Amino acid sequence: MVASFGLPPQSFSFEYVDKDKNYHIINNIKPLDFYHKYGGGDLLDYVSIINSPTDDKPFHQTYGIDYLGNVIGGHPIRHLNLPMNELKDFNHQTNG
Known part of the structure; x- marks a missing residue:
């Protein structure tokens, strides 16, 4: 997969709008940290x-x-x- 798509990102930024229509951004979060904090x-x-x-x-x-x-x-x-x-x-x- 790396040969076709490149290395997976080491970190990323995640933007979203909550149910009250407030904008949020989480910068430079690592994929596993995101999973544990928001998925789990x-x-x-x-x-x-x-x-x-x-x-x-x-x-x-x-x-x-x-x-x-x-x-x-x-x-x-x-x-x-x-x-x-x-x-x-x-x-x-x-x-x-």
Whole structure:
């Protein structure tokens, strides 16, 4: 990847507007510091939610996608297949 895209940044600036429309900027933060301060948690505790209404993927089950988890030593990526109405309900619940 480095040959194609270059070295990952050692630090970056992050700009955002909060819910009260106040502008903020965090300058020169390192990627892991950003993750620990603003993300945190174990990423393995999360699941990808999809809507794939196909005969080979019944709803309310998890699935992998061939060739998606192609990193040696990486964790398999699982997707929970939900009907669109449940996906919309879930999105509404999490975003208020």
